[in-house]
Amino acid sequence: MSAPTAFRRRYGASPLHLLLVLASFTLALYAGLRLFQGDTLGVAVWFVGAALLHDLVLLPLYSLTDRAVQALFTRGPGPTLPVPRVSVNYVRVPAFVSGVLLLVWWPLVLRRVEHYTAATALPADGFLGRWLLITAALFAASAAVLIVRTWRRSRAQRQARSATK
Structure with a gap:
């Protein structure tokens, strides 16, 4: 048995996976130490x-x-109930991404940063509209994917029914 195969069998993943995990922990430790210096x-x-x-x-x-x-x-x-069974992920994913964007940018979205314009020389008034547009686009893209997948599934079901007749 070769060394990489034995390593994969014992560790459960490739050596590259272990290297990446160790690198991410090292980066997180470095960031934590820098954060705690203040x-x-x-x-x-x-x-x-x-x-x-x-x-x-x-x-x-x-x-x-x-x-x-x-x-x-x-x-x-x-x-x-006339509502068909639909995966909740078509709502979860855009809501999650929109929530993360709001969490990261909430001071600018809610206009709670007075010194932003002074520090960057950029206006801080467009973030709410942009966040709303991104959120609408995420939900619209999710709805489009749902419509296409539902249409493909119903088309495949119609073809399967016509093939069995």
């Missing part, structure tokens, strides 16, 4: 606060929202 207590409080906010507020909120979307897009036990 206001150590403030950074620690921010991390603890962010973890508590996520676990106690955001996780229940988006879990409840996800359950509501699943209930909306899933056919009930009886034939009374």
Whole structure:
């Protein structure tokens, strides 16, 4: 048995995977050390606060929202609901990407940064409109993918039915 095969069997992935994981941990450690060189207590409080906010507020909120979307897009036990069963990921993915963009850019989207124009010489007034356009484009692209996939699936089902007759 060759050395890479034995390594893959014992580790479960290629040596390149291990190298990339170690490099990412090294980069994260370096960034953490650089971050803690400034206001150590403030950074620690921010991390603890962010973890508590996520676990106690955001996780229940988006879990409840996800359950509501699943209930909306899933056919009930009886034939009374005309809504077909659709993958919830067509809503999850654009909502997640839009949420991450809002999380990263919220001070500019909500116009909470007065010194942005002074520091960059760029206007800070277009971010809300751009974020809304990106969010609309994400949901529109997701809807387009859903329509195309549904059309292909129904076409394949029609062809299969006509082939069996």
